[in-house]
Amino acid sequence: MNARSRWLLISVGLGVLLNPLNSSMISVAIPKLQNVFQLDFTVVSWVIFTFYISSAVAQPVMGKASDLFGRKKIFLAGLVVSFISSLLAPLSPNFGWLIVSRIVQAIGTSMMVAVGMAIVRIHIKEKQATALSVLSIFLSGAAAIGPFVGGVLIQWWDWTVIFIVNIPFVAASFLLAWRAIPKDETPTPAARGMSLRKWFNLIDALGILLFTVALVALLIGLLSAKSSGHVSLGHIIVGGIGLAALGAFVRHELKTTSPFIPLRTFAKYPAMIWVNVQFMLVNVLFYAVFFGVPSYLQMVRHASEFDTGILMLTLGLCSIVISPIAGRWIDKSGPRPALLVSALLMAFGSVWIVTLNQTSPIISVSLALAAFGISNGMNAVGMQATLFNSSPKEMIGVASGLFNTSRYLGTILSSLLTSFVMGEQFSAGGFRLLGVILTVIALALIVMSLRRGSQDN
Incomplete structure (x- = not known):
């Protein structure tokens, strides 16, 4: 593996590790967040839910987007979005702001995971299996040490530092990726001329919307009922919306030509x-x-x-x-x-x-x-x-x-x-x-x- 390939691998690895690192560091911060925002365990758990729901939706969408707009562009854009979320989260005046920051963070880090493996496969020709295994170590290693890193940082400083710590990784990955990742190929005429409506159909925007609404509504209905200790009309209505959205999602996925989740x-x-x-x-x-x-x-x-x-x-x-x-x-x-x-x-x-x-x-x-x-x-x-x-x-x-x-x-x-x-x-x-x-x-x-x-x- 030549020097250029090694630098490319490092630049991609520093980017893709941000998703598992941020999904795992938060596990040690839950009790601290519960005390800071004076919320019960069920409500604070949304800091986990929102990250995984957003990642589940964003990764396949960004994978398709990279085919149209270019993998390097999506990777660098993901780093910018991750940088913004790392600045927003520590400034959170309330828990709602923190949740929005986590959603932005999940989308940004998912942009890099969605295209990182493809960048390595396309641009590293020699010892490709070794390169992919190294990238897997970045992913699994970040998830493994996340609780340790989060525990040390929170012990020495405060919960806000588990977001600030992303900034050096983002900066290093951006500078290296800007130089190491080759320019994207010119999009095909079909991709350049694709209308917004056609692109929404390609990524199955309606399916994504129904999937997200179903998950969020069902979670809100179940967790709200659990927190209050009884089932109210409001809980039933929210749960019903979730079930209706889930049914509509299944029906849509079976009929559409480019399904978000190909149920057939x-x-x-x-x-x-x-x-x-x-x-x-x-x-x-x-x-x-x-x-x-x-x-x-x-x-x-x-x-x-x-x-x-x-x-x-x-x-x-x-x-x-x-x-x-x-x-x-x-x-x-x-x-x-x-x-x-x-x-x-x-x-x-x-x-x-x-x-x-x-x-x-x-x-x-x-x-x-x-x-x-x-x-x-x-x-x-x-x-x-x-x-x-x-x-x-x-x-x-x-x-x-x-x-x-x-x-x-x-x-x-x-x-x-x-x-x-x-x-x-x-x-x-x-x-x-x-x-x-x-x-x-x-x-x-x-x-x-x-x-x-x-x-x-």
Whole structure:
């Protein structure tokens, strides 16, 4: 790999890491935000919901936009948007302002993730697999160290610094990308002459709108009912709007020629349904722990942000270390054994969470985190391999897009589950109940892994 390729890889890597870094740093800041804005746990959880909903919508949209306007332009624009959000968030006079800043941040960082991999594939010709693996390390490494970085920064300064810390990464990535990423090719005449209406049809703007309205309305209806302790007419109306939008979304996606989520693909290739369902459940489990444990440590165990960040390194480091080992195992034995072991480890970790209380030894928390970290490393490789095995070659692009959508849906559902179980205040009893629910989900994954194995045989 020549020097130009290395600089290009570094410039893209510094940009794409901002999405997982900002999605994970916030996990340590939830208790602090709860105190600063005087809100209950359910309301503060919207700082997580909005980021993942916005990312789930923005990434496929920006991927299509890059084909029309150029990947370098979208990447640099994403850095500018991320810079603006990093300045806006620390100035938040209220929680609503912070939510808007998080939405802007999610859109900006998603612009870079959406095109970063494509830039590397197109412009780095030699040792391409190595380049892509390095880019994956930027992504997974940022997610792994996010809670640690967030814990250290909040301990030394305040919650605002987890946004300010983005600025050096944005500046370095912009300067390097401006020089290292080659200019975009001239758009085709069709792309240059495309009207706004045609572009909206191409990205399925109506489908995106219905999808977003359905998710947000259903979340508001459920969480508002949970917070108030009763179901009112207003909650029913909001939930009804969400269900109506969801029904309209499904109907629209089945009819449109360029769907945001190609639902007909699932009907045509049923094996892909099970892959995406499994991946969604895996992410429900992982992110419930990822966001639940820091709140347990700080609000139940009264640990500092710094100590919480240090302990959360167990989760990320185990995931990073096991990934290459899992890759070699899956190359030899296929994905099924690794996915079965992963499901068993998640079941073990979930049961272990049920046993935790205010005085449990810290090593007990580390064991649960290690179980989920190892399982996450296996799933990162095993689920991707299963996706490729179950998807026809001509559909692999669509399959990858659906796969990412399933991941975001899993993270959203994990946040919803945690908020619904905890309500106004994070408690030891609520955390144990969450462990019981996660155990049931893990057992379902074990059954699904065994069932797929028998079908393969």
